[in-house]
Amino acid sequence: MQTQVQNELIENAIESGKLLGMLKYLPDGQLTHAPFSMSPYSISASDLQEMTELTSYFSELMIRISQDWAFLEHHLKPISETDPFLKMLLDFRKQEVTQSKQLLIQRNDFFITKDELSNGGQDRIAANETSPDSSLRQVELNTVSASFPFLITQLVRLHQNLYEQKLLEQIIPNNPLNPVVDAFAKAVRDYGSADAVMLMVSQPAESNRFDQLGLEQLLWEEHKIQTVRKSLTEIYENGCLREGHLVLDGKTVAVTYYRAGYTPDDFRTSEAIKGRQMIEASSTVQVPDLPMQLAGMKKIQQVLTRPEILSAFVSPQISKLCLKTFAGMHCLDEIIETPEGELCASEWASMNPDKYVLKPQREGGGNNYFGREIPKKLAKMKQEEQNAYILMEHIQAKTHSAILVVDGQAETMNCVSEIGRYGICFAENGVVQSNRDVGYLVRTKAENVNEGGVCAGFACLNSLTTA
Amino acid sequence: MQTQVQNELIENAIESGKLLGMLKYLPDGQLTHAPFSMSPYSISASDLQEMTELTSYFSELMIRISQDWAFLEHHLKPISETDPFLKMLLDFRKQEVTQSKQLLIQRNDFFITKDELSNGGQDRIAANETSPDSSLRQVELNTVSASFPFLITQLVRLHQNLYEQKLLEQIIPNNPLNPVVDAFAKAVRDYGSADAVMLMVSQPAESNRFDQLGLEQLLWEEHKIQTVRKSLTEIYENGCLREGHLVLDGKTVAVTYYRAGYTPDDFRTSEAIKGRQMIEASSTVQVPDLPMQLAGMKKIQQVLTRPEILSAFVSPQISKLCLKTFAGMHCLDEIIETPEGELCASEWASMNPDKYVLKPQREGGGNNYFGREIPKKLAKMKQEEQNAYILMEHIQAKTHSAILVVDGQAETMNCVSEIGRYGICFAENGVVQSNRDVGYLVRTKAENVNEGGVCAGFACLNSLTTA
Known part of the structure; x- marks a missing residue:
C-alpha cells in the first residue's frame, strides 16, 4: 500500500504525465494517461555500456543483411510457401533500385537475466545455448515501427523533474525523440525536393496515436516538415507516381515512415497491397526499406544465432559481442x-x-x-x-518490485523490465554513413500477467537508474 | 456542416490540442480537450493597439489604488455591512506592512462593440454613458487569478502550426505564459531566500488544473523553482510562520499566487480563513496583495467610471484613454x-x-x-x-461566425469574443519598477447561450488575426 505522501506524488505524476502528452485511448474511447512506472529500473554501468555499444553493430548488421537479397530469400522463401503474408512481402520486391539512400531507425530490445544465471551458473539446457559471459539477452530487434520515442522521452522528462525535486531517485538522461526527428528531417532534406513531406503509414485504428503525433509535431516545430498520415489503403486511393516520386495530396513524399505494414491485418484490402506496391515503385526513402524490414524478422534473428552465419556479416570480434547476448x-x-x-x-x-x-x-x-x-x-x-x-x-529476466500506474491506479508489483536501445543509421548502397545509439526505452510489467490486478498485463513506460 | 477536409482538420486539431496539454476534466471525471475555436477572431490593428497600450495604464492604476486604503475602505466598507465575504476580506488587513514588493499579474477583458455602435451612432441611453470614440468596452479587470496563460499559449501554438501548414489564416503571435513564469521566478529570486518556493493557492476541486500545472511545470523546467499547491485550509493545517516567513512543508514561501480566495466558497471553513490570515501575516509576496485584489472589485470598477474619481489616480491624458473604453x-x-x-x-x-x-x-x-x-x-x-x-x-459585442469545438464535437455558431490582455507589473511601495503587456486571451462563445447545441455556453479558447 502507498502512503499518503506517495499517493499525492503519484497523483501529481499522473496529472503531469497527461500534461506532457503521455496519453492513450482506452478501448471504450476514454482518454487516459499511458501506463507508466514510478520505480526506475536499476541497471549496472557495465550492462548499460554493453547494450549501448551493441546498437551500432546491430544497425550495421541489418544494413548488410538488407544488401544480401539472396540470403533473405534463402531463409524466408521456404516459409513463404505456407505464409501468404511473407510471400506477399517478398513479392513486393522490384528488381530495379529506386532509392539508394537508406535510413534505419531500429530498437534493440533486451532482458537482463537473473544474477545467478549470468554469473556463470546458468542452467544450460543444451551445449550450444547462450553464453554466460553477458547478462543481456536480446528479445528482438525492431527494424520496422520502432515505437515510443515520444512517449519515453516525455516519461523521462517527468521522472527527471521528480528527481530534481528530490521526489525520485536519479535517473539516466534519455531523449531518443529529438535525434529520431532530426534523422527524418535530414532524410527529407537530402531527398532534394522542395516542400517535400514525410508520409507516416499508419494503422486505421491506432492506439499509440499520441506517440506518433508527438513526433509529427516536433518534426514540424523544429524543421517545418509536414507529415501526411495515411493508411496503406488511403495511400493507394489518394496517391500517385509522378516522375518516380510518390505524390500524396499534391505533395512529394520524401520519406515513408512505416508505423504499419508489418502485420497481415494491415493488408486486408487489395487497395492496401496496391498502396504498398506504389510506395515500392517510387523513389521515396522507406524507413525501413523492404530488405531491412525482412532482416528484422524472427526467422533471420534465429539463423543469426548460428555463429557461422553471423560471421558472414560481421567481424569475429563483433560476432562474439553479439552472440553472447543471443538467447x-x-x-x-x-x-x-x-x-x-x-x-x-x-x-x-x-x-x-x-x-x-x-x-x-x-x-x-x-x-x-x-x-x-x-x-x-x-x-x-x-x-x-x-x-x-x-x-x-x-529468458529468465531479473525481477524487481515496482509501482505501476495504469489508468489512474497504482499498484506495487513484482516486475520484469524490457530495455530497448534506439539506433539510427544512414547508409547509401549499403555503405554506412552515420550510425549511432540515441537512447533507451524501458517497459516494465508484472512478472506474472496472470496474477490479476489492474496493472497486470500492461507494459509501463519506465526510466533507467544506475545500480 | 463541415466538409470531409474540415472534419479531418478539426479531428487532427483536437488530437494535437490534447498532446499540447489543452486538457480539462468533464464533471463525470472524464478527460477531454479544453474547448477551443477553429476560427481566429479578426481584430483591427487600431483596436489591438489601443487595447495593448491600455494594459500598463491599468496596471499602474491598480497599483496606485492599492496604495490608497482610505479610498478602498470608503467605497467598500458600506457594502461590507451586508456582505460578510467582503467584510472578511477587509478585516484581513494588517496595519504593519510585511512586504513592500508588489507583483501584479492582471488580465484586462474587453468586448469590441458592433461597428454601427462604435462609429459614432451608438444608441446612447443616457447622457453620461460611454464615449463613441472607441470600439473597446472593458468587461472587467482581473487582478486576482488571471487564468489561462498556459492554455491560451498552447492554443496559439496549435493555431500557429495550422497556419504555417496553410490550414488556418495567419494569426497574431502570443505567449503570455513565459513572461508570467519569468515574473514569478524574478519575484521568488528577489525575495532572497535560498530554495524558496512558490505557493499556488488552489481550490480543492479545480477544473482548470492543467492551466495551473502548465505554469508550474515551466517554472520548474526553466527556473528550477518548485511550486507547492495547497488550499487555504491546507495552508493553515500545514503552514507556519518562522521569522516572518511563511513556511510550508519545510520550505520558505517566497511568492503566494492566488488561484483561489476570491469567492466565499473558498472560505467555507474557519481553517481556510486562518490560512489566509497566516499568509497575510507573513512577508511572502502575494500575487495579488489584498489591496490589489480589492482594487479589482466591480464596485471599484464602477466608481472609476466617474471621471472625477479616475482623475485622482491617473493623468488627464490617460484618464481620457481609459474612460472611452468604459461601459x-x-x-x-x-x-x-x-x-x-x-x-x-x-x-x-x-x-x-x-x-x-x-x-x-x-x-x-x-x-x-x-x-x-x-x-x-x-x-x-x-x-x-x-x-x-x-x-x-x-455591451453590444460584434458578432461573428466561428467553428467551436467542445468535447470532440464541432459546430459553426454565431459568436461573440471576449479579448483579454495580460499585464505584469512590479512595484515597490507603490512605485512602479517595470510594467508591460505580455499577450492576449480570446474566449469565443455562442452569442445566444440559449440557442442549444453542445457548444453553447462554453467559452472556447481562440487566437487573434488581423482584420
Whole structure:
C-alpha cells in the first residue's frame, strides 16, 4: 500500500504525465494517461555500456543483411510457401533500385537475466545455448515501427523533474525523440525536393496515436516538415507516381515512415497491397526499406544465432559481442544437442516447455505460446506449419518490485523490465554513413500477467537508474 | 456542416490540442480537450493597439489604488455591512506592512462593440454613458487569478502550426505564459531566500488544473523553482510562520499566487480563513496583495467610471484613454440622466432591461442577471442588498461566425469574443519598477447561450488575426 505522501506524488505524476502528452485511448474511447512506472529500473554501468555499444553493430548488421537479397530469400522463401503474408512481402520486391539512400531507425530490445544465471551458473539446457559471459539477452530487434520515442522521452522528462525535486531517485538522461526527428528531417532534406513531406503509414485504428503525433509535431516545430498520415489503403486511393516520386495530396513524399505494414491485418484490402506496391515503385526513402524490414524478422534473428552465419556479416570480434547476448533459438525441426543426446528441438521443447517460448515468425505480438501451451500447440501443428514458428529460450529476466500506474491506479508489483536501445543509421548502397545509439526505452510489467490486478498485463513506460 | 477536409482538420486539431496539454476534466471525471475555436477572431490593428497600450495604464492604476486604503475602505466598507465575504476580506488587513514588493499579474477583458455602435451612432441611453470614440468596452479587470496563460499559449501554438501548414489564416503571435513564469521566478529570486518556493493557492476541486500545472511545470523546467499547491485550509493545517516567513512543508514561501480566495466558497471553513490570515501575516509576496485584489472589485470598477474619481489616480491624458473604453456602470440607487429626465438607475434599468446587466459585486461569475430577469430580481431585492449589486451597460459585442469545438464535437455558431490582455507589473511601495503587456486571451462563445447545441455556453479558447 502507498502512503499518503506517495499517493499525492503519484497523483501529481499522473496529472503531469497527461500534461506532457503521455496519453492513450482506452478501448471504450476514454482518454487516459499511458501506463507508466514510478520505480526506475536499476541497471549496472557495465550492462548499460554493453547494450549501448551493441546498437551500432546491430544497425550495421541489418544494413548488410538488407544488401544480401539472396540470403533473405534463402531463409524466408521456404516459409513463404505456407505464409501468404511473407510471400506477399517478398513479392513486393522490384528488381530495379529506386532509392539508394537508406535510413534505419531500429530498437534493440533486451532482458537482463537473473544474477545467478549470468554469473556463470546458468542452467544450460543444451551445449550450444547462450553464453554466460553477458547478462543481456536480446528479445528482438525492431527494424520496422520502432515505437515510443515520444512517449519515453516525455516519461523521462517527468521522472527527471521528480528527481530534481528530490521526489525520485536519479535517473539516466534519455531523449531518443529529438535525434529520431532530426534523422527524418535530414532524410527529407537530402531527398532534394522542395516542400517535400514525410508520409507516416499508419494503422486505421491506432492506439499509440499520441506517440506518433508527438513526433509529427516536433518534426514540424523544429524543421517545418509536414507529415501526411495515411493508411496503406488511403495511400493507394489518394496517391500517385509522378516522375518516380510518390505524390500524396499534391505533395512529394520524401520519406515513408512505416508505423504499419508489418502485420497481415494491415493488408486486408487489395487497395492496401496496391498502396504498398506504389510506395515500392517510387523513389521515396522507406524507413525501413523492404530488405531491412525482412532482416528484422524472427526467422533471420534465429539463423543469426548460428555463429557461422553471423560471421558472414560481421567481424569475429563483433560476432562474439553479439552472440553472447543471443538467447537460444531454433527452428522446430532442428536437431539440437541436449543433455539427453541429439533431439529434435520441438521434441525437446515439449519435454521442457517452461524453458522455451514458441513464437510465430510473423510480427504483431501477443501470439506467443508459453509453458503448457507449447506441447499442446506443437501436437496440433501440421508439418507445413512448422516453418512459421521459432522456439526461443525462455529468458529468465531479473525481477524487481515496482509501482505501476495504469489508468489512474497504482499498484506495487513484482516486475520484469524490457530495455530497448534506439539506433539510427544512414547508409547509401549499403555503405554506412552515420550510425549511432540515441537512447533507451524501458517497459516494465508484472512478472506474472496472470496474477490479476489492474496493472497486470500492461507494459509501463519506465526510466533507467544506475545500480 | 463541415466538409470531409474540415472534419479531418478539426479531428487532427483536437488530437494535437490534447498532446499540447489543452486538457480539462468533464464533471463525470472524464478527460477531454479544453474547448477551443477553429476560427481566429479578426481584430483591427487600431483596436489591438489601443487595447495593448491600455494594459500598463491599468496596471499602474491598480497599483496606485492599492496604495490608497482610505479610498478602498470608503467605497467598500458600506457594502461590507451586508456582505460578510467582503467584510472578511477587509478585516484581513494588517496595519504593519510585511512586504513592500508588489507583483501584479492582471488580465484586462474587453468586448469590441458592433461597428454601427462604435462609429459614432451608438444608441446612447443616457447622457453620461460611454464615449463613441472607441470600439473597446472593458468587461472587467482581473487582478486576482488571471487564468489561462498556459492554455491560451498552447492554443496559439496549435493555431500557429495550422497556419504555417496553410490550414488556418495567419494569426497574431502570443505567449503570455513565459513572461508570467519569468515574473514569478524574478519575484521568488528577489525575495532572497535560498530554495524558496512558490505557493499556488488552489481550490480543492479545480477544473482548470492543467492551466495551473502548465505554469508550474515551466517554472520548474526553466527556473528550477518548485511550486507547492495547497488550499487555504491546507495552508493553515500545514503552514507556519518562522521569522516572518511563511513556511510550508519545510520550505520558505517566497511568492503566494492566488488561484483561489476570491469567492466565499473558498472560505467555507474557519481553517481556510486562518490560512489566509497566516499568509497575510507573513512577508511572502502575494500575487495579488489584498489591496490589489480589492482594487479589482466591480464596485471599484464602477466608481472609476466617474471621471472625477479616475482623475485622482491617473493623468488627464490617460484618464481620457481609459474612460472611452468604459461601459456605463451605476450603483442601483444612483440618480442618472436619462432621455426621460433624472431617474434612479434601478428604475431606469427595470424599464430598459435589455440595455443592462445586473452584476453582483462579488466575484465568481455565472451570477449575472440579464433582460427580463433584471426587473424581477430588482423587485425582490431588499434595500440593504442593493449595495452588493452593480448595473452595467449591456455591451453590444460584434458578432461573428466561428467553428467551436467542445468535447470532440464541432459546430459553426454565431459568436461573440471576449479579448483579454495580460499585464505584469512590479512595484515597490507603490512605485512602479517595470510594467508591460505580455499577450492576449480570446474566449469565443455562442452569442445566444440559449440557442442549444453542445457548444453553447462554453467559452472556447481562440487566437487573434488581423482584420
